[in-house]
Amino acid sequence: MFRGRHVHTMDAKGRVSIPAAFRAELMARSESPPILTNDKGCLALYSKEDWVQIEEKLAARSPVQPETRAYLRFFVSGATECPFDSQGRILVPQHLRDHARLEREITIAGVGPSIELWDKTLFDQELQRTLAKFDEIASVVAGDGS
Numbered sequence: 001m002f003r004g005r006h007v008h009t010m011d012a013k014g015r016v017s018i019p020a021a022f023r024a025e026l027m028a029r030s031e032s033p034p035i036l037t038n039d040k041g042c043l044a045l046y047s048k049e050d051w052v053q054i055e056e057k058l059a060a061r062s063p064v065q066p067e068t069r070a071y072l073r074f075f076v077s078g079a080t081e082c083p084f085d086s087q088g089r090i091l092v093p094q095h096l097r098d099h100a101r102l103e104r105e106i107t108i109a110g111v112g113p114s115i116e117l118w119d120k121t122l123f124d125q126e127l128q129r130t131l132a133k134f135d136e137i138a139s140v141v142a143g144d145g146s
Helices: 020-029 048-059 066-075 094-100 120-132 134-142
Strands: 002-009 015-017 035-038 043-046 089-091 105-112 115-119
Touching: 002 015, 002 020, 020 048, 035 048, 035 066, 035 094, 043 048, 043 094, 048 066, 094 115, 105 120, 115 120, 120 134
Parallel strands: none
Antiparallel strands: 002 105, 015 089, 035 043, 043 115, 105 115
């Protein structure tokens, strides 16, 4: 599981360093490069093995259902392998940088089974939205809400 958050700088070529503890966990889960894809407002980084499980679950859904096709189009079509370079960085493809509006300061957040990459300002705004509705969100997560 991934936990914690770090702020790193993305260089002009779109390379960003992944924290050492996160890299170690990703490499322990799979020998293959991790997978980076679109998510809502950010990017999600998965180990290859975890990504394969996600794709298998999605493949079991009805491909003729418009919502399934839309989700696959968004989530799977953006996915790309992102190998680490010798300095522990990944290259974030331009289409993913554009989607998440990544510029220079990147918040890298461990959120359990995956890692999220956010523009720092957008991440801070998302945390504020979460805090504003925290009691409601906590109730839903605890199973007390609808």
